[in-house]
Amino acid sequence: MPELPEVETVRRQLDPLIRGAVVVAGRSHPSAKFASAPNAVGHQFSGVNRRGKYLLLSLEPVVSPGRVPLELVIHLGMTGALHVDPSPPTDPYARAEWELDDGRWLWFRDIRRFGRTVVVLRGDHQLLPTLRDLGPEPFDPALTGASFYRALVGSRRRVKTQLLSQRLVAGVGNIYADEALWRAGIYPGTRRVGPERAARLLSHLRDVLAEALDHGGTTLRDYRTPDRSTGSNQHRLDCYGRSGLPCRECGGLLTSRPIDQRTTTWCPTCQAR
DNA sequence: CGGGGTTCCTGGCCGC
DNA sequence: TGCGGCCAGGAACCCC
DSSP states (O other): OOOHHHHHHHHHHHHHHHTTOBEEEEEEOSSTTTTTGGGGTTEEEEEEEEETTEEEEEEEEOSOTTOOOEEEEEEOTTTEEEEEESSOOOOTTEEEEEEETTSOEEEEEESSOOOEEEEEETTOOTTOHHHHTOOOOTTOTTOOHHHHHHHHTTOOSOHHHHHHTSSSSTTOOHHHHHHHHHHHTOOTTOSOOOHHHHHHHHHHHHHHHHHHHHTTOOOSSSOOOTTOOOOSGGGGOSSTTOTTSBOTTTOSBOEEEEETTEEEEEOTTTTOO
16 A cells, blocks of 8 residues: 555655656556556656655647647556566566567556546546545655644544545655654543643654655555565564554554555553543 | 535455 | 455545
């Protein structure tokens, strides 16, 4: 389940691989989630950016007048991965593929089809409401403990649900939400977090994300970078996936239960209600 | 318009 | 051994 550290790791590897390449052909799975992918044909990749968990591949029109700058928006979903290979994919889970002018192929593999590959007018994110309404990047200096707190108290939803909403801060998923709440000692189901605890939560969230990025992300099953390597942060998780195991802080057993339909693990002692 | 529920997908795993 | 059933889970989408 790629979150910000995984998507950023992919971005860093992908950018130098495709920058400058021109898309000469494209094919995709018929699902609406991938159908517009071939619209990238006739455009040149000029850079790979990221917002939250979305990859934004800038596309410049190649000479033809009338063409406008486009953007290939890719969300990896749960099982998505991007690869650049010297020959077209034969993988049954290839959902979109683009032939490049040097003969290589960029392609998107996604077993469960929770991902998306959408070509839009540059910056036009109407079709992607979560991207359109995305909160600040976690390392944006404009995001402070105080502004984070103000956003948090603007809703009465549970703190974990707010972390996952992408509106408070961009790029957080189930793994790093649980990890940050564990470090901050906050019960995930709480609807009220004070200003000091909010500031601590943001601080821990930043630490958790930065450390995961340092370790190439968390590979639980399907996450891979373009060159097919895995991350190693899965060996450093304190909370996510450790239900029934001893808390590394207090030694008590971590517990797990769905909160707003999302599996959530926490320490009943360190994260008391 | 915020918030809650539903849906999309398929491999892996569990239990009989 | 084979197989039905269940689970994971981000975000679009629908509805109140």
